[in-house]
Amino acid sequence: MFRFNKGRDIITLFHKANSPVSTRIATLLKQNSAAAAETATADQASDHSTHNRLQRDDFDINITEDAPTTSQLETILDYAGTVGIPSIVKGAESKQEALKKFKESTENFQRPVVVDWHNGKAIGGGNESAILSMLDMLPKKK
Numbered sequence: 001m002f003r004f005n006k007g008r009d010i011i012t013l014f015h016k017a018n019s020p021v022s023t024r025i026a027t028l029l030k031q032n033s034a035a036a037a038e039t040a041t042a043d044q045a046s047d048h049s050t051h052n053r054l055q056r057d058d059f060d061i062n063i064t065e066d067a068p069t070t071s072q073l074e075t076i077l078d079y080a081g082t083v084g085i086p087s088i089v090k091g092a093e094s095k096q097e098a099l100k101k102f103k104e105s106t107e108n109f110q111r112p113v114v115v116d117w118h119n120g121k122a123i124g125g126g127n128e129s130a131i132l133s134m135l136d137m138l139p140k141k142k
Contacts, residue, residue: 009059009118009138016111017065021126025112028128029061032135059138067106073099076115079122087124088113 013029016022068076077095080088085098090108092098101108114131115122119138123130 009116010062011059011135012062012064012115012117014068014109014111014113014115015063015065019111022112025114025126025128025131026063028131029063029114029135032132033059033061059135067102067109070099070102073102073109075117076113076122079115079120080124084122084124088122 011029011033013022013026015026073089074095076088077085077098082094085092085095088110089098089101090110092101092108110124112126113122113124114134116134116138119134121134121137123134
């Protein structure tokens with residue numbers, strides 16, 4: 001019997017290069033991705049059982065300055081929930097309003113937005129603790 005291996009989680013950052021908040025989030029994601037890929041070596045003198053237990057699976061980061069497609073935005077809004085919509089689309093309080101404003105202008109899409117496509121989470125803005133919590137929910141290595 002065999003199992004299908006689940007692919008690595010994909011975390012997308014909808015990024016705005018000239019935004020300090022967006023740049024900070026990009027750095028945060030890169031650092032966490034590197035830490036997830038890190039492994040303790042046998043020649044290290046310390047006990048690394050804690051490191052191994054806490055280490056999550058590697059994940060891929062996709063950083064894009066493009067706006068999402070309308071279909072992607074619908075999914076992002078579903079992931080973010082009603083509470084998250086105002087931080088993703090400027091001036092919107094509902095999914096329908098957000099889609100309308102986005103169709104009027106893609107500039108209404110407020111970056112940064114971080115999306116975990118495999119686990120159905122989206123966070124708008126620079127809330128580092130919420131993003132770190134999202135990353136902590138990624139599967140741990142066995």
